[in-house]
Amino acid sequence: MLFGGPAAADPAELYHEQCSSCHGESRLGGTGPALIPETLKRMRGPKVANVILHGREATQMPAFAEVIPADQVDELAAWLKTPLTEVPTWNAEQIAESRQMNPDYAPADAPVWSSDPMNITLAVETGDHHVSVLDGDTFEVLDRFPTPFAVHGGPKFDPKGRFVFIMSRDGWVQKYDLYSLKEVGRVRAGLNSRNIAMSADGNWLAVANYLPNTLTILSTEDLSVADVREVKGKDGTPSRVSAVYQAPPRESFVLALKDVPEIWEVFYGKNPPQQGFAHDWRMEGPAHTDIPFPVRKITTPDYLDDFFFDQTYEYVMGASRSGEGGQVIDLVIGQKVADLDLPGMPHLGSGITWKYGDTTVMATPHLKDGTISVIDMESWETVKRIETQGPGFFMRSHENSPYVWADVFFGPHKDKMHVIDKKTLEIIKTLDPVPGATVAHVEFTRDGKHALVSVWEDDGEVLVYDAKTLEIVKRLPMRKPSGKYNVWNKITFSEGTSH
Ligand code: DHE
Numbered sequence: 001m002l003f004g005g006p007a008a009a010d011p012a013e014l015y016h017e018q019c020s021s022c023h024g025e026s027r028l029g030g031t032g033p034a035l036i037p038e039t040l041k042r043m044r045g046p047k048v049a050n051v052i053l054h055g056r057e058a059t060q061m062p063a064f065a066e067v068i069p070a071d072q073v074d075e076l077a078a079w080l081k082t083p084l085t086e087v088p089t090w091n092a093e094q095i096a097e098s099r100q101m102n103p104d105y106a107p108a109d110a111p112v113w114s115s116d117p118m119n120i121t122l123a124v125e126t127g128d129h130h131v132s133v134l135d136g137d138t139f140e141v142l143d144r145f146p147t148p149f150a151v152h153g154g155p156k157f158d159p160k161g162r163f164v165f166i167m168s169r170d171g172w173v174q175k176y177d178l179y180s181l182k183e184v185g186r187v188r189a190g191l192n193s194r195n196i197a198m199s200a201d202g203n204w205l206a207v208a209n210y211l212p213n214t215l216t217i218l219s220t221e222d223l224s225v226a227d228v229r230e231v232k233g234k235d236g237t238p239s240r241v242s243a244v245y246q247a248p249p250r251e252s253f254v255l256a257l258k259d260v261p262e263i264w265e266v267f268y269g270k271n272p273p274q275q276g277f278a279h280d281w282r283m284e285g286p287a288h289t290d291i292p293f294p295v296r297k298i299t300t301p302d303y304l305d306d307f308f309f310d311q312t313y314e315y316v317m318g319a320s321r322s323g324e325g326g327q328v329i330d331l332v333i334g335q336k337v338a339d340l341d342l343p344g345m346p347h348l349g350s351g352i353t354w355k356y357g358d359t360t361v362m363a364t365p366h367l368k369d370g371t372i373s374v375i376d377m378e379s380w381e382t383v384k385r386i387e388t389q390g391p392g393f394f395m396r397s398h399e400n401s402p403y404v405w406a407d408v409f410f411g412p413h414k415d416k417m418h419v420i421d422k423k424t425l426e427i428i429k430t431l432d433p434v435p436g437a438t439v440a441h442v443e444f445t446r447d448g449k450h451a452l453v454s455v456w457e458d459d460g461e462v463l464v465y466d467a468k469t470l471e472i473v474k475r476l477p478m479r480k481p482s483g484k485y486n487v488w489n490k491i492t493f494s495e496g497t498s499h
Contacts, residue, residue: 011079014072018064027080028088028191032061033149034170035080038192038210049077057458058128058479059149087238090171090191090212092225099223101185108180113142118161118488119446120178124151127458127479131155131166133181136445136486139464139474143181148172153195153349154485154498158202158220161487165205165220167196173207175223178487187223189216194241195349199268200248206266208241208255215241215255215266217293227293233260234297243306243349247313248493250331254316256304263304263316263329265296298334302327308348308362310377311495317362317375319348328380338380344369350394350498352404353377354422365392365406372406374425384425389413394441397422397496398489400448401467404496407440414438417453419470429470433463443484444496454481 015027015035022032033039040048052073055063064073111117119136125144129151133143148168155166163184166174171190176183190209197206204226207216217227231239239259247254251269304318304327316329319342326340326348344366351364360377365388372386372395390411397404404420417431417439431453433439438456444467445452451465462481464474489497 009072011072011076014068014076015079018068019076022060026088027084029170032059034191036192036211037081037083039150039169040081047077048080049073052077087212088191090188090209090214092228095187095189095216095225095228098188099185100187101222102183105177105182105184106180107177111179112181115140115142116446117178119486120161121443121445121452121484121486122155122164123452123454123462123476123478123484124155124166124482125479126151126482127460130479131176132476132478132481133178134476136450139476141476145176145181145183148174148186151482154483154490156196156198156205157485157487157490158198159200159491160202161491163220164485165196165198167193167207169193171207171209171211173205173218173223175220185223187218187225189218189225190214195243197244197246197253199246199253200251201268204253204268206244206246206253206255208244210240210258213238213240213259215244215253215264217253217266217268229266229293229295231255231257231264233257233262234299235260242304245307245309247309247331249313254307254309254331256307256318258303258305258321261300261303263298263300263307263318263331265298265331266293267296268293296334298329298331300327300329301336304329306348308351308364308498310362311353311360315377317348317351319346340375340380341382342373342375344371344373344391346373347393352395352397352498353495354397354404356383356422356425363395363404363406365395367391367393367410370408370411372420386420386425386427388418388427389416389430392418394483395498396442396444396451398444398448398467399494399496401444401451401496403428403467405442405451405453407442409438409440414440417442431465431470433472441483443486444489444494446486446488448496452484454478454484456480456482 024030027035053065115135121134121136123132150169171193174186189207192211194208205218213231215229239257242256242258253266255264303321305321307318326342328338330337345368346364353362363374370388370390374384390408390413393409395406406418408416418427419429451467453463455461462476
């Protein structure tokens with residue numbers, strides 16, 4: 001046991017005595033993760049009180065059952081879920097100080113393996129906070145490396161597919177070299193973060209933060225801080241950043257703001273647009289690159305929680321915060337051009353597109369009901385609502401596959417995976433590979449011939465399917481695998497993947 005002596009009764013005091021040495025005096029994390037509602041609410045898995053009593057497997061978190069009486073553990077767990085009394089600062093200096101470069105890292109001239117570099121596929125294992133690096137042809141595990149605690153969202157590859165950047169909910173960004181199979185370093189870019197986006201030129205990484213209300217831009221070269229932008233609406237209301245994505249042809253990052261009805265576009269290119277936009281926008285900072293990253297702010301009729309781009313990156317399809325509708329914003333004119341009939345809280349971050357007749361459709365699962373909405377990206381009309389066996393989280397396809405794969409993440413049918421025909425929009429098969437186990441998230445190999453499916457359980461596995469016959473051809477044991485990410489599909493913006 002780490003600590004001894006009688007436990008204090010007051011939860012704040014108890015925290016100070018028993019927890020602060022690992023989780024930080026202000027609950028913002030140390031060797032252990034941050035213990036704040038923003039992080040705890042989002043954690044799937046055992047309840048907080050249970051973790052305090054019995055420890056957390058595969059981490060350094062010990063059991064406190066013999067140190068703290070159970071009723072005090074409950075009080076402590078409840079206290080940890082109360083918000084911090086003030087929004088902490090996390091400025092450029094603090095971020096820079098958190099940077100840890102790996103002293104053992106030396107760049108390799110060429111990969112230390114002989115696999116197809118464009119078919120490398122990563123599998124995030126959330127059970128014990130690791131990533132497995134897979135050869136996408138043989139499915140051999142080339143490396144398995146530790147990540148920061150609680151990785152969320154898709155890792156982002158640089159445009160050449162050599163380096164990958166991985167973000168945790170506590171705001172740590174890790175850089176890893178796929179050639180030498182070594183971590184390059186890590187930095188804490190925010191205190192509670194949402195996701196990251198890579199600039200099209202590969203120079204910058206944008207980090208969307210909830211805590212504090214900022215967007216951090218890092219240099220991908222050495223993880224140094226290029227900018228920390230406070231996020232406030234035009235009327236001064238501070239806002240969390242729900243998500244950031246890159247819009248390659250526009251040389252910009254586009255941000256959805258959680259607390260103000262605005263979209264922000266942050267330019268990193270040499271020639272950010274200077275004029276000719278509709279009235280409802282303004283550029284902050286000079287319209288040239290003396291100060292990098294000028295920001296354009298577009299007022300939207302409703303709050304946007306998450307969004308999806310069309311393939312030209314001119315149109316942003318946004319889901320409203322109420323979860324009961326959506327809107328299409330034209331980034332060129334800076335205005336709403338259409339409404340979307342999107343009930344049931346669509347999960348646009350995992351939307352995908354494909355050619356359908358002579359148009360392109362976009363499909364997104366609903367988080368609140370067993371439905372997938374399919375939307376025509378020219379007329380913005382709903383083409384079909386596909387009924388599923390429960391609310392899903394992720395969808396995937398590939399240019400070379402006639403099918404879309406869609407999981408059923410929530411409810412009694414969480415062990416099912418629907419396979420949908422892209423032409424008829426009908427479910428042609430429902431897979432049930434491990435009855436009772438959560439089966440979710442799919443990624444294809446570069447050629448689209450194999451589909452990798454996670455059995456999202458502690459003693460889980462990644463199932464490799466023949467994407468045509470829909471038969472399992474290989475099983476790879478893994479610790480609660482979540483997302484998988486193929487270098488080629490990601491760096492070429494395959495239409496079957498979310499971006
Ligand atoms: Fe995610 C991606 C938001 C809960 C696992 N999730 C994303 C993205 C967003 C998002 C905006 C796209 C980011 C990117 O890849 O750049 N997620 C949200 C939420 O708002 C939500 C519902 C609640 C929350 O506050 O976080 C949420 N997400 C979860 C989970 O509970 C999941 C299942 C488990 C976990 O790890 O937390 C989860 N989200 C994922 C994964 C991706 C993701 C694996 C990447 C999917 C991909 O294929 O790119």
